[in-house]
Amino acid sequence: MIDNNTHIVFDLDDTLFKEIDFVKSAYVYINSYINSRFNIDLSKNIKKCLSGEVNFFDLINSKLHPDQNFPIEKYLELYRFHYPEIKLSKDTSVFFEKILSHNIDFSIITDGRSISQRNKIKALGLYDQVKNIIISEETGFEKPHFNNFKILNRIYSNKKLIYIADNTSKDFLAPNSLNWDTICLINNGQNIHPQDFNLSIDYLPKIKVNYLTEINI
Template identity: 45%
Template sequence: MDIKIDFNTVVVFDLDDTLYNELDYLKSAYQSIALSLEPNNWKVLYSKMFSLYRCRFNVFEFVANSYNKEVEDLVDMYRNHDPDIRLFEGVLDVFDAIKSKNGKIGIITDGRSKTQRAKIDSLGILEYLDSIIISEEIGSDKPCIANYKAIENSISGKIYYYVADNLKKDFIAPNSLGWYSVALIDNGMNIHYDSHKYLDDRCLPNELIIDFRDIKII
């Protein structure tokens, strides 16, 4: 798909499972927890934690019972660790192309401020961003229209694009605001993979893409 960019264009992105795979954040957190609890043999614990997750067991409950820890403490370790995550191929090419044509870039993401900002820092994209809207910071989650209006209020523009992945909540508000919405199709590793339930006009984006190589900035 072609996106024509000038100084009146704002391209907004979701974060988790749009710019990188959220599953990689989970794996990074599990490794951090395993290293903390078993520094000399962490890979065995990490392997078990990830296997339990894949089998839909309560990983925090298992670790808490095995190591005499509180679940709340493990959740804090998960949320507050220093993440090791990587952008999808092509993201920086798109960001560079947008900026080269004087376009603006925003982020709308649900989650806790410290966690989401740590992800953005780990991905190395802060310098590209003109606005960051995080649900905890404004007190509302997607699909609330307030999250999208916050972008409009912080970045002036005539044309807004929104690139995201979750059909359940990502596109309802931008569609109602007249933004051009684009869905990144699940690559098989998404945390939320029930998009088949939301293939109605209210939830569907204007366009779907396979990966960032499908976006051409003109």
């Protein structure tokens, strides 16, 4: 289904890496910040925070003295703008090696903040290879709006376009309406957003895979 006339477009979070790994990376980073500033080490609590049992920001504040100040604005700044420790899974790396060895180009369409999303793409080692990075904060359009997909429709008007993503509530509606092929990476249980394959057909991917390496090239 993918050949030299195909331009592949990926979603980012929970498609090219697990978003929970970004959250973990942010907690580790914030912990090192509060450790150096307030001499508090909460690293043993990170697991509980990742499972949703404990709110990390509230936990930090519960450990501070009344004269110490760690506002939500600072927490969010550290969370959003740190350079994350995330990487491609083995099968995703294999898939990229394969498409690049076949000279098949790719782009990314993602919702989120410009700096956060660009840092993630850099940390995954894809920044030099990706042809176009389209981020909702930069264009002003979020999925399921089709504006960001139309940008690539114009650039690759003579190519077959394919969108690989994970979120059934917003990812596939626009590319389906523009006659792209759509592929959903099935949630392995770690995703932040649940998937619902009982939605109306406009929202559903044409193909579902458990690993990107199941896609034939």
